[in-house]
Amino acid sequence: MLFNSFNYLLFFPVVCVIYYLIPNKFRWVFLLLASYFFYMNWEPIYAILIFLSTFITYLCAFKLDKVKDIKVRKVLLIASIILNFGILFLFKYYNFLTDSLFNFLNYFNIRVRFPEFKLLLPVGISFYTFQAVGYSIDVYYNKLKHENNFGKYALFVSFFPQLVAGPIERATNLLPQFSKEIVFNYAKAIEGTKLIIWGYFMKVVVADRLSIYVDSVYNNINMHNSPTLIIATIFFAFQIYCDFGGYSNIAIGCAKILGFDLMTNFCRPYFAKNCPDFWHRWHISLSTWFKDYVYIPLGGNRVSKKQKYLNLIITFLVSGLWHGANWTFVIWGGLNGIFQVVYSIFKPFRIKLSNRFTNLIQIISTFILIDFTWIFFRANNSADAIKVIQNIFTKHGPLFFGDNKVFIYGFIGLIILIIKDIYDECSFTLTFENNKIIKYTWYATLTILILMIGVFDGGQFIYFQF
Amino acid sequence: MKKYFKIIIISFFILALCDYLIGKGLNFYYLKNTSGLLYRTTYSLDSTKADILIFGSSRANHHYNVKIIEDSTNLSAYNTGSDGHYIFYQTAVLKSVLKRYTPKKIILDFNGTFEFSQQDYDALSCLLPYYRTHNELKDLIELKSPFEKYKLFSKIYPFNSLLTTIIIGNLEINKFRSVNKGAYKGFVPLTNTWEYNINIIDKPEKYNIDKHKYNAFNDFIKLCNEKNIPLTIIYSPVYFKYNKDYSIDICSEICRKNNVTFLDYSKDTDFLNNKKLFADTYHLNKSGAQLFTQKILQFIKH
Known part of the structure; x- marks a missing residue:
């Protein structure tokens, strides 16, 4: 859903009204649902990717919080980064890399055909991947305590106003706000x-x-x-x-x-x-x-x-x-x-x-x-x-x-x-x-x-x- | 929160009032246009009573010299061709025309493709000012988006981005300018000459047909057939070569099924060998339009 679409002009006021009508403790759940609805308006299947990115970074951060061994912590962080950037690479950079390699080798008369992926680039993938990876790094460096509530963390990664084009938020700034009591501020x-x-x-x-x-x-x-x-x-x-x-x-x-x-x-x-x-x-x-x-x-x-x-x-x-x-x-x-x-x-x-x-x-x-x-x-x-x-x-x-x-x-x-x-x-x-x-x-x-x-x-x- | 809602509601009503007043003003001056693109649309929809009507996009607009047609047929003619407007617009104009009278002959310049293009739907914006007054256009306008009828609660929205065109269309100077350019009853000749060499263009071998466009094209033919209006569909000259055009194949097939004459001038060597007849690869200039109109006269006369 584009911000400059009529759909969004209907979606946002409805979300606001329901959001302030429901009790505070359920608001994050509602926002999470609204955020996934917002994202799935483009291509429902790609919600799996955002969920995957959320799950990987959540799991790694969960483990990072428990493990004290520096080597294991490093492995966990690297795993989180590789998995997240792996998804990003596959969707965004794979064809670019293979095309560039093909052209480079072709220059020396070496013709190698690489398998092609004809995938539509998921909207906002670079934004939410960076936001999720940033969270893992912050937890690794102990700048932030791991968020136990998976739902609130999922909301942090998928929060609809900034999901598809930023600002790329820091967990230290946005995540705690989901746990605070929100009172309407004129x-x-x-x-x-x-x-x-x-x-x-x-x-x-x-x-x-x-x-x-x-x-x-x-x-x-x-x-x-x-x-x-x-x-x-x-x-x-x-x-x-x-x-x-x-x-x-x-x-x-x-x-x-x-x-x-x-x-x-x-x-x-x-x-x-x-x-x-x-x-x-x-x-x-x-x-x-x-x-x-x-x-x-x-x-x-x-x-x-x-x-x-x-x-x-x-x-x-x-x-x-x-x-x-x-x-x-x-x-x-x-x-x-x-x-x-x-x-x-x-x-x-x-x-x-x-x-x-x-x-x-x-x-x-x-x-x-x-x-x-x-x-x-x-x-x-x-x-x-x-x-x-x-x-x-x-x-x-x-x-x-x-x-x-x-x-x-x-x-x-x-x-x-x-x-x-x-x-x-x-x-x-x-x-x-x-x-x-x-x-x-x-x-x-x-x-x-x-x-x-x-x-x-x-x-x-x-x-x-x- | 009450205070916020109060502010929002008051602002909404003030905006609605401004929207209503400005929209009414724009509508008034829109309909007062005496020349230009908007005037031609209004005239095509509401006023023309010409015996021969020419439909199409910019290519129709610049290719069919109405004066030559009128002089050699002794019938009145009007060119409803409009820049950037394809089959949806043409079917819409025909629907409005047929509500008022039955022309003696219709020429449709086929310039399209049956492939989906968002631009073709966006171009329906030009019909928004007529949504409330022309019921026959509603179905076509709503193809633009399912929310169009709600957006049209705004009185300014139909005139979005038209302010300068409305102002210019109300100036007498525009009328003189059009006449000086040689414009006549919808026909607007182009004066520049193409300088570059001919190219070969790759056209898609096959594509998914946009059913709305396909239906609109069929509707156009059906409307003519129902009123027994002789229809000729023409693909006018272009300054490029191609091996095969899927769109022309579809068009020709539809014409064959409906017993409609289809004339394809895209490979006519009189034009392909003379770049001086073109203003650009898709548009004939004044001399090109003159030659082309003379060429098709025999078909118009019959």
Whole structure:
């Protein structure tokens, strides 16, 4: 069930009403059932996978809690990781690996046919696998006590607002909330409702509108010239931000109405002044996951400079691979890793200037670098990405407009988005900001704009494919 | 919780009021359109009384020169072809037309495939403004999604993403622009010329047939047969080569079963050997449309 589907608009209010009507001690059971119902709406059979992942990590953590022997504990953790990532590998990476191997061997005139798996990628598999594996690692490092209640743990893995596209929650944050008594909190519910409205605006008004232009350009790159490709790439930067940021806002908002606090996932990423700053603001739940479970175990900052740089590159390459089984994502991750390393090398030589002008230059230059990496993220394959870069520098001509609605409605959405992000980033205090009428008018306007210029046909969330 | 529900209910009523007022305004100006795509849809559904009607997608819209047809047949004609709208739209327009009158001749430009495509269902959005006023369209519109009738409680929803088109359609300048382009009774010629060489395209050998599309196509034929309207189905020229097209095979088979004339121009060398007649691989330009319309005149006359 998509957040921007009519089904979800019916599903969520019904869940909320029943949730608050039933006694507190049964609420987690109801949420668990609702979460599985939500997931099974896509492909019922794949609920088995999420259950399997839940069962494996629960069992391993249960044993980890009992066993004191370090070697056995290590074996248990490795078993949990291998089994979980094994499922992920089979569904997401097996065909990519065999295709890459086939092409590599074919280059040397060796033709080996590997068995093919034609399986549909289960929605959100990367998200819940990482969340479940994170739990196992936390229990292994004694950061958290094993959750005895299998049902509550199953709810942690399958909690519907964040099940299919995050935020990738930590057990230390979310799991204890399922055991607390939830009392309806007016302020939280209002905050959640506002986040949901803003999330829908980002998704259907901005992301889905810009995607029409981006898709038409990136699916026919040979036909397009420099100005068109530049505009499409800039649009894609905002499309992916609004798509994923919008989804996160809806997820966090829904959880808030139900009385739960999920972690912030996006913090106005295009205001970043450098690449590391960008990764502190973009997909925060995934960045911190990689930091805690990949970068730090590799040695983090407590190693030689060379090793640290290598760790950064490895972490970002893995992050790229997490996003998709395609070399474009690996290159995208690699480029981001290189930017991090370059920043770390030059950081000591940086002249510290901080005024509005230098801040703006830093923000724009970071945006250009990040947007450059998005070319690889969006292109259908590596050759297309190279072609885009070539055409940007060599193929001149007039801008392709396509459907004028994209530009008109897209710009309306973008202007509202940018104004709101500037307002939030600069923490402006306006004299009328606490005026209730203005607040309600703002959210009513957003809702009307969603109805008037939102894109209702099609439009899956980009991050579902991961 | 009571306070929250109170706020939600009050907000809902305020939004419903805004939705009603804005929706009514949009509907008013939508129907006031005097030119453009939306006007052509309304005109096709509600006003045309032409003897010869041309149905199809953008290919029909740009390929069948109404002026040439009218001049050589001495009958009135109208081109209902609409960009990106396939068999569902065409059947819907025919249903509305037949409620009002019986045309003397119908040409259907077959441009489709019987394969499932979500876009074809999404394209039914263009009929949403007529849901409440045209009962004959309800079944087709509801193919879009089972929730469509509930979504239509919103008065703005039928006009989603149409604001600029409604504004432009109400401007006189748009009318002049259409006339200057050579647009005439629904026919809109394309002026650019294709520059690239011809390609060979692989068409799927077989696919699962979308039963809704298949039924809509059959319904179109059935409606014409019931009213004894002579129907000709045409696959107009394309600028690519292919070995076999499963969709054309199905179309031709249906036509054979129903005794409907089917003309396939996709391999006509007059067009395949002259890229100057095309605006792109799927669309003829003004010169191409002129040549093509003249070619099919003999079939229209009969």
